[in-house]
Amino acid sequence: MHPGGDVEFDVAVVGAGVVGCAIARHLARAGASVVVLDRAVDVGDGTSKANTAILHTGFDTEPGSLESQLVVRGRSLLADYAAAAGIAVEPTGALLVAWDDEQEARLPSLVDKAAANGCADVVLVGAEEVRAREPHLGPAARSGVSVPGEWVIDPWSVTLAFATEAVGIGTVLRLGTPVVGLDVGDEGLEVRTPDDVVRARWLVNAAGLGADRIDEMLGHRDFTVTPRRGQLIVFDKLARRLLTRILLPVPTARSKGVLVSPTTWGNVLLGPTAEDLEDRTDTATTAEGMARLLADGRRILPDLGAEEVTATYAGLRAATEPGGYQIHIHGDQRFVSVGGIRSTGLTSAMAVAEHVAGLLDGAVATWSGRPVATPPPVMPPLGERQVRPMRDPVRIAADPAYGTALCHCEQVSRGEVRDACHASVPATDLGGVRRRTRAMNGRCQGFYCGAEVVALVAAETGTRATTLTRVPR
Amino acid sequence: MSDPAVLVVGAGPAGLSAAHELAVRGVTGVLVVDREASAGGIPRHCDHTGFGVQDLHRAMTGPAYARRLADRAAGAGVRIRLSTTVAEVGADGSATLVGPDGIDVVRPRAVLLATGARERPRSARLVPGDRPAGVFTTGQLQQWVLLAGLPVGRRAVVVGAEHVAYSAVLTLRHAGVRTVAMVTSLPRHQTVPAFAWATRLGLRVPLRTSSRVASLDGHGRLEAVDVEDLVTGVVDRIPADTVVFTGEWVPDHELARRGGVVTDPATLGPRTDGWGRTSRPGILAAGNLVHPGETAGLAALGGRAAGRRLAETFQRATVRPAVGSLLTVAPPLVSVVPALVDPDDLPDRLLLRTAAFTDRRLVVARQSGREIGRHRLRHSVPNRSLGVPGAVVGAMVSDGGPVELTLI
Ligand SMILES: Cc1cc2nc3c(=O)[nH]c(=O)nc-3n(C[C@H](O)[C@H](O)[C@H](O)COP(=O)(O)OP(=O)(O)OC[C@H]3O[C@@H](n4cnc5c(N)ncnc54)[C@H](O)[C@@H]3O)c2cc1C
Ligand SMILES: Cc1cc2nc3c(=O)[nH]c(=O)nc-3n(C[C@H](O)[C@H](O)[C@H](O)COP(=O)(O)OP(=O)(O)OC[C@H]3O[C@@H](n4cnc5c(N)ncnc54)[C@H](O)[C@@H]3O)c2cc1C
Numbered sequence: 001m002h003p004g005g006d007v008e009f010d011v012a013v014v015g016a017g018v019v020g021c022a023i024a025r026h027l028a029r030a031g032a033s034v035v036v037l038d039r040a041v042d043v044g045d046g047t048s049k050a051n052t053a054i055l056h057t058g059f060d061t062e063p064g065s066l067e068s069q070l071v072v073r074g075r076s077l078l079a080d081y082a083a084a085a086g087i088a089v090e091p092t093g094a095l096l097v098a099w100d101d102e103q104e105a106r107l108p109s110l111v112d113k114a115a116a117n118g119c120a121d122v123v124l125v126g127a128e129e130v131r132a133r134e135p136h137l138g139p140a141a142r143s144g145v146s147v148p149g150e151w152v153i154d155p156w157s158v159t160l161a162f163a164t165e166a167v168g169i170g171t172v173l174r175l176g177t178p179v180v181g182l183d184v185g186d187e188g189l190e191v192r193t194p195d196d197v198v199r200a201r202w203l204v205n206a207a208g209l210g211a212d213r214i215d216e217m218l219g220h221r222d223f224t225v226t227p228r229r230g231q232l233i234v235f236d237k238l239a240r241r242l243l244t245r246i247l248l249p250v251p252t253a254r255s256k257g258v259l260v261s262p263t264t265w266g267n268v269l270l271g272p273t274a275e276d277l278e279d280r281t282d283t284a285t286t287a288e289g290m291a292r293l294l295a296d297g298r299r300i301l302p303d304l305g306a307e308e309v310t311a312t313y314a315g316l317r318a319a320t321e322p323g324g325y326q327i328h329i330h331g332d333q334r335f336v337s338v339g340g341i342r343s344t345g346l347t348s349a350m351a352v353a354e355h356v357a358g359l360l361d362g363a364v365a366t367w368s369g370r371p372v373a374t375p376p377p378v379m380p381p382l383g384e385r386q387v388r389p390m391r392d393p394v395r396i397a398a399d400p401a402y403g404t405a406l407c408h409c410e411q412v413s414r415g416e417v418r419d420a421c422h423a424s425v426p427a428t429d430l431g432g433v434r435r436r437t438r439a440m441n442g443r444c445q446g447f448y449c450g451a452e453v454v455a456l457v458a459a460e461t462g463t464r465a466t467t468l469t470r471v472p473r
Numbered sequence: 474m475s476d477p478a479v480l481v482v483g484a485g486p487a488g489l490s491a492a493h494e495l496a497v498r499g500v501t502g503v504l505v506v507d508r509e510a511s512a513g514g515i516p517r518h519c520d521h522t523g524f525g526v527q528d529l530h531r532a533m534t535g536p537a538y539a540r541r542l543a544d545r546a547a548g549a550g551v552r553i554r555l556s557t558t559v560a561e562v563g564a565d566g567s568a569t570l571v572g573p574d575g576i577d578v579v580r581p582r583a584v585l586l587a588t589g590a591r592e593r594p595r596s597a598r599l600v601p602g603d604r605p606a607g608v609f610t611t612g613q614l615q616q617w618v619l620l621a622g623l624p625v626g627r628r629a630v631v632v633g634a635e636h637v638a639y640s641a642v643l644t645l646r647h648a649g650v651r652t653v654a655m656v657t658s659l660p661r662h663q664t665v666p667a668f669a670w671a672t673r674l675g676l677r678v679p680l681r682t683s684s685r686v687a688s689l690d691g692h693g694r695l696e697a698v699d700v701e702d703l704v705t706g707v708v709d710r711i712p713a714d715t716v717v718f719t720g721e722w723v724p725d726h727e728l729a730r731r732g733g734v735v736t737d738p739a740t741l742g743p744r745t746d747g748w749g750r751t752s753r754p755g756i757l758a759a760g761n762l763v764h765p766g767e768t769a770g771l772a773a774l775g776g777r778a779a780g781r782r783l784a785e786t787f788q789r790a791t792v793r794p795a796v797g798s799l800l801t802v803a804p805p806l807v808s809v810v811p812a813l814v815d816p817d818d819l820p821d822r823l824l825l826r827t828a829a830f831t832d833r834r835l836v837v838a839r840q841s842g843r844e845i846g847r848h849r850l851r852h853s854v855p856n857r858s859l860g861v862p863g864a865v866v867g868a869m870v871s872d873g874g875p876v877e878l879t880l881i
Binding site: 233238283284286287290310311312390391397400408411430444445451465471 | 575591610687
């Protein structure tokens with residue numbers, strides 16, 4: 001990698017979130033040689049790991065907008081992809097519930113908006129029917145809107161599947177690598193990292209919360225990013241009996257509001273809040289946020305209060321000004337910027353990738369390889385309703401490590417954690433293990449298994465426990 | 474595998490004691506299943522003495538006690554199957570066992586759940602902040618240090634001031650970690666005075682009473698614990714790389730609840746009579762699953778009682794559910810175990826818990842407003858065992874309605 005040396009890649013993607021990984025996968029399949037750079041040590045370690053995990057229909061997006069188109073298209077692409085890759089999806093459907101006169105009055109307009117977004121199955125539901133469908137709803141629940149196409153999905157496996165597939169067809173993943181500068185040269189761009197320079201013919205900015213900074217490096221100020229924090233509470237699996245569908249609020253302009261949703265891992269999710277912040281790294285929960293969520297939870301599903309909380313977390317939406325999807329091509333610089341993928345990026349990622357590929361249509365002839373049509377990788381089954389290794393006699397017979405429990409609350413075997421450490425996109429830290437296996441994500445949060453998981457991951461990855469748990473010197 | 478007569482889920486003090494009792498009383502085909510690779514439950518990783526006093530009448534370390542209970546049960550003919558999870562107890566009384574040898578469905582005549590209790594972790598306590606490393610419960614810390622030999626940190630805050638919090642301080646010390654503060658929301662510690670003094674003066678660990686953890690600071694690793702004085706509202710930032718959340722016991726009741734067993738709203742464990750019988754015929758429960766946070770000795774004694782009565786009635790056609798009058802408590806008392814009592818078959822003892830310190834020591838039992846018994850407690854400290862003899866409710870009338878226990 002000498003200054004002025006040869007271009008190494010057709011495309012460099014900044015950001016290994018769900019969007020960046022989807023783009024890398026798509027372009028690699030089209031024959032491009034791709035490098036993905038991310039400052040985090042794992043794929044999907046930014047906003048993509050901390051969302052509400054809903055496969056949206058786009059029923060409430062702005063009709064005709066780019067977001068509306070890409071969410072609708074992305075949903076159908078991802079539903080098919082998930083089925084092929086063995087990624088957990090539950091076709092729960094959603095029930096949007098009104099809680100007062102004003103909200104109730106807005107329901108018909110939501111149905112109209114849904115129709116304009118191509119969701120013909122979105123219909124009004126009377127108050128009695130609302131209660132019959134979800135008997136545990138709080139007493140103040142009114143009528144609502146049924147949105148059968150809103151489903152829940154395992155979000156971690158989505159990003160991981162895209163990355164795994166891309167790496168399988170030659171994409172180079174450079175994690176732990178911040179992009180600190182960009183220069184436009186004759187044949188392409190020079191992507192500066194603290195250690196070296198990566199040369200690529202094209203650059204795609206999929207840096208999420210950092211997207212405006214990357215744009216600035218090339219002199220663009222098309223949008224600014226404000227982190228909008230969403231705090232969430234995950235309830236115990238024993239709460240799962242309290243609902244069968246996603247329970248949505250009436251959305252506002254700022255956010256989709258606080259919802260209660262089943263998860264594919266068998267839990268119940270309450271959230272998110274919507275708070276605009278300055279700090280792009282502030283993923284802390286707050287006392288006020290938790291209190292607000294619990295108050296909302298009590299109103300929506302009063303019985304939720306009697307169940308244990310399993311986890312709390314916060315994610316940062318990359319809200320942009322101007323709002324909406326900000327996807328721009330700057331052909332003179334061979335630069336595509338993908339910003340403003342705020343609240344729907346998990347659903348839309350594959351369509352965003354397709355759209356970006358469309359913008360790069362003219363460059364396709366220059367890709368150094370041929371298109372490939374490999375099938376999606378088969379991902380480990382993390383869904384509670386999938387057959388997980390500890391319930392699969394065939395796998396246990398083939399390898400007893402799949403019948404040897406490591407994390408009891410989530411029923412994760414030693415074999416699965418071992419596999420995660422040796423996958424083609426391996427887990428290198430404890431967060432990576434959690435997202436690939438669910439280990440330590442359960443109700444005890446490590447009371448029973450914490451020590452054993454750390455010891456096993458240290459042994460399998462060759463990383464010292466001190467490093468894994470960041471013990472200060 | 475062949476169906477066991479009795480399936481005991483959990484090889485902790487309660488499960489092993491119940492199984493031993495069943496075997497010595499002539500029940501053959503008792504199978505104890507534990508998901509861990511060695512038997513003994515929590516005491517396996519409590520490397521201090523004091524175990525065994527209540528049930529075996531001699532003091533030993535946790536690991537020695539664990540081995541002793543396991544050897545004793547095995548010696549009496551109990552089969553112990555390790556590294557095997559009981560994944561489900563079905564409504565039909567069948568149980569699904571998962572282990573390295575595969576998946577088995579067995580149909581025992583009775584299932585005794587002795588799955589224990591855990592400490593409520595930071596997330597379930599809704600402590601705000603990011604998710605840094607360095608956040609423990611005592612159970613996790615003990616395994617970390619004593620079983621896995623993993624590094625911990627340098628400076629720790631211990632949340633809680635009951636027995637287990639003091640044992641966390643010792644484990645930290647063993648790992649070379651200095652405890653810079655203990656924090657309790659109550660006005661005083663809740664352990665025996667000797668532990669409290671030794672920790673405070675000998676180890677120089679300050680105790681912050683009437684205080685709570687307001688939030689955790691740190692992104693990758695814990696940097697500080699913000700502690701709020703509940704009286705003044707002042708928040709102090711205590712630099713620390715480690716925090717241990719102790720106590721706040723939650724029974725591991727998942728199998729019980731999924732199996733349709735009625736739970737007690739105060740303990741969150743199955744509601745039982747004095748012999749571990751639950752609302753479901755054929756399903757029993759004992760140990761910290763039923764009375765979270767009690768000592769290993771009491772868990773063992775509870776298991777033994779359940780085993781004894783089950784053995785005595787094992788020849789009958791069915792293992793009957795719990796029957797009896799309901800016991801209730803008035804504040805500051807928060808729970809009583811067992812909650813169902815049959816006056817013709819009194820349990821040895823009732824275990825009470827109080828939520829607050831109080832000068833009141835006299836437990837009074839009343840049925841329909843009529844006093845039926847009283848007993849003076851030696852102390853009434855929260856987060857500690859308050860045992861009263863079962864005879865305190867001996868004068869109750871079978872169908873005379875619930876019995877209320879109050880402190881005066
Ligand atoms: C609370 C919440 C709930 C949500 N719910 C849903 C939902 O239910 N359904 C749905 O479809 N969507 C949902 N979303 C939206 C969805 O999560 C996001 O749209 C999506 O994750 C965005 O992905 P991304 O790849 O653009 O961003 P990210 O995942 O943040 O990826 C960007 C990556 O770029 C890296 N990066 C940034 N700057 C640099 C740099 N200079 N050098 C190197 N790397 C850099 C970052 O480390 C990061 O990994 C939700 C979002 C939030 C916050
Ligand atoms: C950190 C800590 C320190 C303590 N210190 C002391 C002390 O110093 N002195 C004292 O007297 N007491 C102490 N105690 C309390 C004591 O450990 C308990 O009272 C006692 O262990 C309870 O016994 P048990 O049999 O009810 O449960 P446990 O000992 O918890 O045993 C339950 C067993 O069930 C198994 N199990 C659970 N679910 C399943 C399943 N689905 N399938 C298979 N197996 C399962 C578990 O693996 C475990 O082995 C301490 C507790 C803790 C947490």
